[in-house]
Amino acid sequence: MATTTVRYLGLELTSPVILASSGFTSSVDGARRAEDAGAGAVVLKSLFEEQIAAESSLSEEEADYSIHPEAEQYIREMGMHLGPDDYLRLITATKESVAIPVIASVNCISPRWWESYGRQIATTGADALELNIALMPRESTLDRDIEAAYCRIIEQVRSRVDLPLAVKIGPYFTDLPAFTSRLQKAGADALVLFNRFYQLDIDVNALELAPGYRFSTPAELHTPLRWISILSGVLDTDLAASTGVHSGADVAKMLLAGAAVAQVCSAVYQHGHERISAMNADLAGWMDAHGFASIGDFRGRLSQTATGEPEAHERLQYIRALTGIS
Numbered sequence: 271m272a273t274t275t276v277r278y279l280g281l282e283l284t285s286p287v288i289l290a291s292s293g294f295t296s297s298v299d300g301a302r303r304a305e306d307a308g309a310g311a312v313v314l315k316s317l318f319e320e321q322i323a324a325e326s327s328l329s330e331e332e333a334d335y336s337i338h339p340e341a342e343q344y345i346r347e348m349g350m351h352l353g354p355d356d357y358l359r360l361i362t363a364t365k366e367s368v369a370i371p372v373i374a375s376v377n378c379i380s381p382r383w384w385e386s387y388g389r390q391i392a393t394t395g396a397d398a399l400e401l402n403i404a405l406m407p408r409e410s411t412l413d414r415d416i417e418a419a420y421c422r423i424i425e426q427v428r429s430r431v432d433l434p435l436a437v438k439i440g441p442y443f444t445d446l447p448a449f450t451s452r453l454q455k456a457g458a459d460a461l462v463l464f465n466r467f468y469q470l471d472i473d474v475n476a477l478e479l480a481p482g483y484r485f486s487t488p489a490e491l492h493t494p495l496r497w498i499s500i501l502s503g504v505l506d507t508d509l510a511a512s513t514g515v516h517s518g519a520d521v522a523k524m525l526l527a528g529a530a531v532a533q534v535c536s537a538v539y540q541h542g543h544e545r546i547s548a549m550n551a552d553l554a555g556w557m558d559a560h561g562f563a564s565i566g567d568f569r570g571r572l573s574q575t576a577t578g579e580p581e582a583h584e585r586l587q588y589i590r591a592l593t594g595i596s
């Protein structure tokens with residue numbers, strides 16, 4: 271029988287399937303259910319930087335940015351059950367309740383809170399920290415400054431927090447190989463590719479902006495799959511796949527492309543925690559069928575650096591795809 275043990279962020283995981291940061295991981299019970307279902311690790315629900323700011327004594331003038339009043343109200347209302355201190359307690363309590371690695375998560379937009387909060391997170395027993403950095407550029411003049419801002423946040427956290435550090439980013443950057451290499455140099459030990467942003471829709475009857483569908487579909491797997499296959503032979507960081515992983519076969523694809531692990535969220539919302547057990551069983555069955563005793567036997571086998579001349583190969587597939595469509 272194949273063994274599905276992997277290493278991620280220097281930690282040993284019994285499965286490459288990780289329950290992603292989500293509503294499921296905002297409680298000790300949620301983490302326990304993930305462990306029972308066979309998840310290799312859990313990423314706790316993110317604490318939003320605005321929640322730290324809301325409880326801080328800094329005035330708006332002292333802060334680098336002002337919080338949107340609606341966001342502040344939302345955070346005050348929904349964040350009350352999970353303020354920064356509660357979050358530290360959640361990490362500690364989860365660590366005491368499960369044996370699988372517990373990865374804390376902070377969704378941040380500036381480097382300013384890490385002096386004290388970073389130190390406190392490090393004392394909770396968290397096995398690692400995932401930073402979900404989501405800076406939303408709207409002014410065309412910001413261009414490369416945005417990338418520098420990501421690096422400043424990572425450098426600041428790196429200098430304060432002595433934990434393995436994963437950085438979760440979105441897919442919308444001009445030059446991902448160059449940018450991800452800067453993130454690695456700034457101190458990221460792993461990159462989570464990719465964050466799935468809020469989807470905007472428009473209600474044409476109410477003439478209002480509306481939230482789009484909040485879960486991914488399996489078709490969304492191709493963007494992270496492509497970038498993991500391009501970056502896995504190039505970067506020294508671990509890569510965690512996120513977005514569109516819905517089945518054991520999807521996990522196998524991500525590992526073949528070179529991912530260390532795959533994070534799942536929408537599939538669990540849609541099919542329950544049993545989907546994690548099914549993914550593990552399907553992955554092990556697929557490995558047995560192909561004669562792979564361990565994940566090391568095949569991981570990265572189909573990364574684009576392993577296939578040679580990746581750009582020419584991809585260009586050829588692109589031309590084939592377009593010329594074949596009448």
Ligand SMILES: Cc1cc2nc3c(=O)[nH]c(=O)nc-3n(C[C@H](O)[C@H](O)[C@H](O)COP(=O)(O)O)c2cc1C
Binds near residue numbers: 438487537
């Ligand atoms: C209801 C819900 C809550 C989420 N909360 C967070 C969060 O707090 N922090 C975070 O980094 N990602 C959060 N995510 C994003 C997921 O972790 C994941 O990156 C995204 O859903 C794409 O993966 P999937 O295709 O498996 O759903 C959330 C997603 C959903 C659907």
